[in-house]
Amino acid sequence: MLSQISKRYDHNEVEDKIYELWERSGFFNPDNLDVEKDAKSYTIILPPPNITDKLHLGHSAMLAIEDLLVRFHRMKGFRALWVPGTDHAAIATQNVVEKNLLKKGITRQSLGKEKFLEEVWKFLNETQATIQHQMRKMGASMDWSREAFTLDEPRKKAVRKMFVDMYNAGLIYRGYRVVNWCPRCHSTLADDEVEYKEETGKLYWLKYGPFILATSRPETKLGDTAVAVHPDDPRYKDMVGKKFMIPGVLGDFEIIVVADKAVDKDFGSGAIKVTPAHDFADYEIAQRHHIPMKQIIDEDGKMMDNCGKYAGMTTVEAREEIVKDMEKMGLIDHIEENYVHNLATCYRCGTVIEPIPSKQWFVAVDKKIEKLGNKSLKERALEAASKKEIKFIPERFTKRYSDWMTNLHDWCISRQIWFGHDIPVWYKGQEIYVGEVAPKGDEWTQDPDTLDTWFSSGMWTFSTLGWPEDYKDGKKTEDLAKFHPTQVLETGYDILTLWVSRMIIMTIFALDEVPFENVYLHGLVLDKHGKKMSKSKGNGIDPLEMIEKYGTDAVRLSLLLGSTPGNNVRISEEKIENFRNFVTKLWNIYRYFASNPRAKLKDNIEKDDLKSLSDRWIVSELNSLISEVSDDVEKYRFSLAGEKLEKFTWDKFAAWYVEIHKMEKNDIVLGYVFDKILKLWHPFTPFVTEKIFRDFYEDKLLMVEKYPESDKNLINKEAVNEFGALQEAISKIRNIRTSYHIDSKLIINAHSENIKNKEIIEKLVRIKLDNINHEMRTLNIGNINLDITNIIDVQKEIASLEKEIKNMENSIAKTEALLNNDNFIKKADMDIINQTKTRVDEYKEKLRVQRDLVDNLKQL
RNA sequence: GGGUAUUUAGCUCAGCUGGUUAGAGCGCACGGUUCACAUCCGUGAGGUCACUGGUUCGAGUCCAGUAAUACCCACCA
Numbered sequence: 001m002l003s004q005i006s007k008r009y010d011h012n013e014v015e016d017k018i019y020e021l022w023e024r025s026g027f028f029n030p031d032n033l034d035v036e037k038d039a040k041s042y043t044i045i046l047p048p049p050n051i052t053d054k055l056h057l058g059h060s061a062m063l064a065i066e067d068l069l070v071r072f073h074r075m076k077g078f079r080a081l082w083v084p085g086t087d088h089a090a091i092a093t094q095n096v097v098e099k100n101l102l103k104k105g106i107t108r109q110s111l112g113k114e115k116f117l118e119e120v121w122k123f124l125n126e127t128q129a130t131i132q133h134q135m136r137k138m139g140a141s142m143d144w145s146r147e148a149f150t151l152d153e154p155r156k157k158a159v160r161k162m163f164v165d166m167y168n169a170g171l172i173y174r175g176y177r178v179v180n181w182c183p184r185c186h187s188t189l190a191d192d193e194v195e196y197k198e199e200t201g202k203l204y205w206l207k208y209g210p211f212i213l214a215t216s217r218p219e220t221k222l223g224d225t226a227v228a229v230h231p232d233d234p235r236y237k238d239m240v241g242k243k244f245m246i247p248g249v250l251g252d253f254e255i256i257v258v259a260d261k262a263v264d265k266d267f268g269s270g271a272i273k274v275t276p277a278h279d280f281a282d283y284e285i286a287q288r289h290h291i292p293m294k295q296i297i298d299e300d301g302k303m304m305d306n307c308g309k310y311a312g313m314t315t316v317e318a319r320e321e322i323v324k325d326m327e328k329m330g331l332i333d334h335i336e337e338n339y340v341h342n343l344a345t346c347y348r349c350g351t352v353i354e355p356i357p358s359k360q361w362f363v364a365v366d367k368k369i370e371k372l373g374n375k376s377l378k379e380r381a382l383e384a385a386s387k388k389e390i391k392f393i394p395e396r397f398t399k400r401y402s403d404w405m406t407n408l409h410d411w412c413i414s415r416q417i418w419f420g421h422d423i424p425v426w427y428k429g430q431e432i433y434v435g436e437v438a439p440k441g442d443e444w445t446q447d448p449d450t451l452d453t454w455f456s457s458g459m460w461t462f463s464t465l466g467w468p469e470d471y472k473d474g475k476k477t478e479d480l481a482k483f484h485p486t487q488v489l490e491t492g493y494d495i496l497t498l499w500v501s502r503m504i505i506m507t508i509f510a511l512d513e514v515p516f517e518n519v520y521l522h523g524l525v526l527d528k529h530g531k532k533m534s535k536s537k538g539n540g541i542d543p544l545e546m547i548e549k550y551g552t553d554a555v556r557l558s559l560l561l562g563s564t565p566g567n568n569v570r571i572s573e574e575k576i577e578n579f580r581n582f583v584t585k586l587w588n589i590y591r592y593f594a595s596n597p598r599a600k601l602k603d604n605i606e607k608d609d610l611k612s613l614s615d616r617w618i619v620s621e622l623n624s625l626i627s628e629v630s631d632d633v634e635k636y637r638f639s640l641a642g643e644k645l646e647k648f649t650w651d652k653f654a655a656w657y658v659e660i661h662k663m664e665k666n667d668i669v670l671g672y673v674f675d676k677i678l679k680l681w682h683p684f685t686p687f688v689t690e691k692i693f694r695d696f697y698e699d700k701l702l703m704v705e706k707y708p709e710s711d712k713n714l715i716n717k718e719a720v721n722e723f724g725a726l727q728e729a730i731s732k733i734r735n736i737r738t739s740y741h742i743d744s745k746l747i748i749n750a751h752s753e754n755i756k757n758k759e760i761i762e763k764l765v766r767i768k769l770d771n772i773n774h775e776m777r778t779l780n781i782g783n784i785n786l787d788i789t790n791i792i793d794v795q796k797e798i799a800s801l802e803k804e805i806k807n808m809e810n811s812i813a814k815t816e817a818l819l820n821n822d823n824f825i826k827k828a829d830m831d832i833i834n835q836t837k838t839r840v841d842e843y844k845e846k847l848r849v850q851r852d853l854v855d856n857l858k859q860l
Numbered sequence: 861g862g863g864u865a866u867u868u869a870g871c872u873c874a875g876c877u878g879g880u881u882a883g884a885g886c887g888c889a890c891g892g893u894u895c896a897c898a899u900c901c902g903u904g905a906g907g908u909c910a911c912u913g914g915u916u917c918g919a920g921u922c923c924a925g926u927a928a929u930a931c932c933c934a935c936c937a
Contacts, residue, residue, distance in 0.1 A: 203937085342936095528872075561884095575885085
């Protein structure tokens with residue numbers, strides 16, 4: 001059989017075929033799984049990647065983790081479902097397509113909406129196909145029959161219904177407000193889509209009628225309608241409530257002085273100018289004091305017609321001009337250079353944000369409604385976390401979520417871009433119609449805006465599971481009943497607030513339940529220097545290239561091991577290469593195994609099948625491993641689980657048991673352990689394990705085999721201890737061989753009065769054991785006497801042994817002191833005390849052996 | 861300004877509820893290739909677990925503080 005098995009594991013040859021086999025089997029779809037009638041479902045909805053680009057290594061990490069979870073639970077007998085999909089990423093996609101078109105000299109406006117959208121769809125069909133291909137290459141066991149897109153027909157329908165329902169419940173309203181406006185994207189942005197960048201600018205101190213006050217934006221003076229001071233500030237007490245005429249570059253204008261606690265007495269002069277239309281804090285002050293609003297900046301970020309000679313300038317141009325003019329008029333007190341402050345920019349394109357007033361659609365997060373038990377969306381969303389209906393892994397993110405949710409303002413959901421979900425609202429003069437389908441009659445025009453991309457992705461867990469069809473009269477049916485709430489949302493911590501919190505809000509409203517029971521947050525994938533991978537830096541690692549070079553299994557392992565939840569992972573090609581070596585190791589174990597024509601995988605074993613110490617030992621270790629690994633995976637400790645598996649496979653099984661099998665030839669045990677190894681590894685490295693398994697069973701799939709259960713009866717502590725002693729003796733002899741440069745081919749004579757495991761020792765350390773006590777200079781290891789005549793440097797060996805003896809004596813002293821400590825005896829657990837006692841006995845025994853050894857050497 | 865995390869071997873990182881002589885991979889040193897595997901095997905060197913206190917019979921692990929680093933949130937005119 002071995003001759004037919006290729007010497008190398010050729011992942012490129014194997015992987016696509018295996019994936020096709022899985023896909024054709026239909027088992028990605030839980031409806032086809034052969035599970036118990038009352039089997040629980042296990043659902044993960046894939047966080048849909050943006051169709052703006054192909055997948056990067058961060059996505060690969062996400063896919064590796066989710067596939068691990070899904071495969072694990074599928075093998076555990078769950079109705080496992082993983083729904084794939086992609087996100088239309090409204091603004092981001094529009095920007096990418098716009099940029100591409102600009103390279104050809106075409107602008108969005110010149111194409112017109114319809115033609116432009118055609119270009120967008122052309123683009124997204126391509127990237128979508130690439131993404132689907134990449135997911136398959138990662139081995140993702142997703143149910144493609146349920147694949148979704150945030151902007152396909154079913155999702156459009158769901159979004160429309162959601163909007164209408166929320167509107168009817170009074171949670172969606174239209175308001176005229178100051179919003180974050182990106183003059184480049186020509187659209188609003190949500191608060192958390194704004195990025196702040198530090199900038200060194202100037203702080204202008206203005207002579208402002210009776211005041212002197214500081215501002216970084218003197219051009220907004222044209223829109224000022226008030227001055228605000230702190231109510232307790234004695235300097236301005238008498239001025240509150242009075243009106244003043246302020247000299248300005250376009251003539252005098254009137255302001256009113258108001259007292260508001262938002263003002264910081266200690267900053268600047270303690271008085272601030274209020275520009276309600278172009279500053280959030282000012283807008284809020286204006287609301288509280290009923291101050292009028294005067295808009296001076298338009299949607300292009302330019303000064304409006306009411307700005308006299310400054311009209312048409314950008315804010316930056318206007319600032320320079322106005323400052324010049326104010327200086328001429330003597331209105332500038334002084335200018336502070338190098339003033340460091342934060343600049344609000346658009347997270348998609350980096351353009352400076354202008355706060356401007358605008359009519360937009362909002363979701364009210366603080367409004368209490370009956371449907372939510374007279375609570376607000378915010379209250380219910382906070383409850384979900386505090387009542388642990390949703391658990392965060394790692395737990396610390398609960399706090400981040402709650403803090404963010406507590407400070408949430410009404411969510412602006414309308415966007416002035418072309419690509420996205422249409423808003424199901426129609427206008428006829430002053431009349432407004434909100435409904436899932438357009439009202440009859442020609443005179444109605446639909447709202448030209450589209451919805452924030454998070455509105456549709458916020459519905460992702462249920463819009464993909466048949467909502468609204470599978471939800472009648474508050475009852476879930478079909479898929480929605482079977483698979484919702486989902487078990488885990490696995491995603492990067494960077495979108496905890498952007499996305500996760502919105503899903504919670506939307507789902508609570510639509511279904512009166514949480515979207516998922518657990519939120520597992522993985523870190524960012526960084527390069528080996530801890531830097532973010534990016535195209536511009538050229539430090540990115542392309543997942544497909546790595547898969548091609550090292551195989552998917554190796555790539556998956558490099559992303560799963562050596563990391564902890566919520567922490568960033570550094571990855572390098574060397575790391576991937578390393579795990580490729582492990583996959584090769586697994587393959588070589590298989591080659592050894594299959595070199596025996598009688599080799600068969602064995603699902604079960606009887607105690608009688610265990611013939612030797614080695615058998616009892618490896619089977620015991622295996623069964624301990626099974627329960628630990630299951631437990632680790634269930635508790636999201638993938639890295640730990642993988643490391644334990646690796647250690648078992650490489651160090652225990654390959655390095656020890658397989659070597660011993662060459663002598664003992666217990667094929668049953670070998671087949672049993674190997675069978676379990678393949679199953680335990682499958683969720684981590686699905687391809688190589690499936691390939692090996694299929695070589696034994698043409699008509700079965702490892703993917704749907706039962707996950708191993710630990711059999712406690714096979715755990716044998718004595719065997720583990722005894723084998724440990726054997727390993728130690730062998731290591732010691734090997735150690736002696738290397739430290740004294742004994743020719744590796746030289747077979748050392750040795751004798752023992754009571755030889756156990758003779759063959760193993762002889763073979764593994766190249767000695768010849770007999771039980772006749774010759775007259776020879778010997779070195780005693782355990783109960784083995786090595787004939788070291790003329791071989792070793794006695795003094796050197798004594799010195800090294802004495803060092804060990806000293807260490808051992810220290811350990812004994814420390815442990816005995818502990819045992820003599822009354823407090824320890826009184827307070828420690830009985831188990832711990834017993835363990836400690838056993839330990840001290842073991843130490844003493846070792847010490848005795850070593851002392852004998854030294855005495856023995858000294859006599860030579 | 862507020863918050864969270866990180867700090868363990870030369871490098872990258874594990875270490876779950878406090879309890880053996882703190883681990884892995886890479887790198888390094890030495891030795892090894894007919895016998896599954898040089899993408900390998902064997903042996904070894906290398907750590908005051910950032911620092912200072914505290915709680916405890918017992919601290920890498922818990923608490924407080926300090927320092928460095930990273931990130932998040934808020935935004936102040």
